[in-house]
Amino acid sequence: MSSLLEVRETGKYGKGCFALAHFPARKKIALFSGEVVRGSRRIEARLRKQEAIKIIRLAEDYAIDGAVGGDATAYINHSCSPNAFMRVVPGDKIAFFAVRDIQPGEEITMDYRDPYHPEECKCGAENCRSNKKPRRTSQKKKS
Ligand SMILES: [Zn+2]
Secondary structure (H helix, E strand, O other): OOOOEEEEEOOOOOEEEEEOOOEOOOOEEEEOOOEEEEOHHHHHHHHHHOOOOOEEEEEOOEEEEOOOOOOHHHHOEEOOOOOEEEEEEOOOEEEEEEOOOEOOOOEEEEOOOOOOOOOOOOOOOOOOHHHHOOOOOOOOOOO
């Protein structure tokens, strides 16, 4: 459990994860903590139940659920222009690293990959994917 991070209200996504310390670029911020979930059916059942996704899936049948036993890292929100990224580290754990220098008081964000990218993104980044996304009309072909 890291005391270098704190959960606060963001005003956009509800709660977020904020830095309490300076993290230099490329340095590890924290490990993602939570309960290990094994089995694709159990992972999918949990994903369906969570309104805000706190599960990080490392494999089809292996995931870590920050909603159970997690800490501030479970509140890291999406941004299309993030200041952190995640990587699998030895021991099948997930760690967050700083993309650039992060100052105390900044919200830690990362780029959620599909399919977890929010449908309507509120990150406010200039290169936000929601700004560019052309409106798709739903025309699914059925064969
Ligand atoms: Zn965005």
